[in-house]
Amino acid sequence: MSISCALSGISPAVRADAQATRAQASFDAGDLPAYESTGRVSGTIRNAGFGLGGVLKKWEDAFRKLHPDVQFDDKLPTSDYAIPALVTGSADLGPDGGEPSITETLSFFEVFGYHVTAVVVATGAYEVEGRSNGLIVYVNRDNPIRRLTLKQLDGIFGAERNGGLDGFKWMLGRERGREGDIRTWGQLGLKGEWTDAPIQTYGHAPSGTSRFFQLKVLGNSDKWNPNYREYVETGSKMIGSDDPGQRGGLQHMLADELAHDKFGIAWTVEPQARKVEGLRAVALAESEAGPYVAPSRQSFQNRSYPLARNIYIYLNRAPRKPVEPRLREFLRFILSREGQQILADDGNYLPLTSKLVREERAKLD
Structure with missing residues (x-):
């Protein structure tokens, strides 16, 4: 066997x-x-x-x-x-x-x-x-998308920008125009009911984790898709004192929002997602040339997965x-x-x- x-x-x-x-x-x-x-x-x-x-x-x-x-x-x-x-x-x-x-x-x-x-x-x-986990992109299990490039992630989660940081220097070469925005699933090649369906985006609030996403995906810019919804790690010290039910936590987002939103996409870490049903991880690639690599302990360790930390x-x-x-x-x-x-x-x-x-x-x- x-x-x-x-x-x-x-x-x-x-x-x-x-x-x-x-x-x-x-x-x-x-x-x-x-x-x-x-x-x-x-x-x-x-x-x-x-x-x-x-x-x-x-x-x-x-x-x-x-x-x-x-x-x-x-x-x-x-x-x-x-x-x-x-x-x-x-x-x-x-x-x-x-x-x-x-x-x-x-x-x-x-x-x-x-x-x-x-x-x-x-x-x-x-x-x-809590060990600087690499980032994983998840979609609802009914979503047919199977793979994405980092440039496509920038188009989905980011927005038009006139530059990006390199250390503390503002580099104009990291600009990109509005034509790079990806706002519907049809722009990613999906057909039928998906063609004009808006992409709903979810992820982490400001933290070292989101700083890494900005660095690797957004050209180290802080220009996000206007519909981006932010959450913090469930059970962490970042949960607000006005949130006893942890509705601002990632596990709430994954289980109660993304798992019921087939037009949604989120990036987070495996420990926050592993107990949530109804999600599927997406294979990622540095460029269209591939390879497209699924997240796993082995692909993190051998560095074939592009969002290992x-x-x-x-x-x-x-x-x-x-x-x-x-x-x-x-x-x-x-x-x-x-x-x-x-x-x-x-x-x-x-x-x-x-x-x-x-x-x-x-x-x-």
């Missing part, structure tokens, strides 16, 4: 857990570079930001076994502390579950005259709640200056076969591909 047949008769939640376990077991760190010390290092590394669900401490413990003269001084309340701590000089490394806001980017540049250095150390989660460690590195040896050595360990295997075994986040590991290690030279 095939695995897909074996899983066909069980609940979606159990099926997702089984598929996740199988994908995690299939991770092979063998093609990643093994850690090789470039010299003995010592001193204290000050980490400020987010503890990455405990995996940062595991990296530290493993690294100390190789470099016992290194100590760690951690202040890890939240990702929002990472770049401000670098700006004030109270940290050496800033572990962070997302991309910097414009105020973070600008404040660092105004203090130092150059940009913060970002090193990608992991891939965001697929199904683990990055997990970063930020540092203050002046242009043409070397990374301090103890920091470089610790980051090289994280970006090694041993460091990424710790990540895979931990299970909160997904390990990087061999290609991405090598690209990020090159930043340290």
Whole structure:
């Protein structure tokens, strides 16, 4: 019996857990570079930001076994502390579950005259709640659309714009005209009752998650489709004090609105959607050339899915200056076969591909 047949008769939640376990077991760190010390290092590394669900401490413990003269001084309340701590000089490394806001980017540049250095150390989660989950696009199960490009998502969720941000710079080259707006399902090739039916859009309210969507899909603009309806994660601290029933939560939107709106489309994260019946995920592609990839733990981890997220460690590195040896050595360990295997075994986040590991290690030279 095939695995897909074996899983066909069980609940979606159990099926997702089984598929996740199988994908995690299939991770092979063998093609990643093994850690090789470039010299003995010592001193204290000050980490400020987010503890990455405990995996940062595991990296530290493993690294100390190789470099016992290194100590760690951690202040890890939240990702929002990472770049401000670098700006004030109270940290050496800033572990962070997302991309910097414009105020973070600008404040660092105004203090130092150059940009913060970002090193990608992991891939965001697929199904683990609260771990910088990649984004998934859902439609009502009666909707025949099966695949979309990121440009089409921009047309659906975005609006005419005269530019977009690159860091804190306003780039006119990111403009697009009204002809790029997609407002009916017929514009996506659907026929019959769908031809003139308006597309109803749903998604996240302002947050690090929506900032990532704007960056990847909307040209880093904040011009949205005028009918865009915003929600926050159900059960999170973002639920308003005037909303005891959590009607502003994503699970309410998915279950009570999108599941009954065949002309609707939403983007969100798998932990918010996994218990909701009546939805179907859409395969996505970077461009019309494809490939169109369905969301799964495996497609997030191998980076074939275009809306997987990055997990970063930020540092203050002046242009043409070397990374301090103890920091470089610790980051090289994280970006090694041993460091990424710790990540895979931990299970909160997904390990990087061999290609991405090598690209990020090159930043340290």
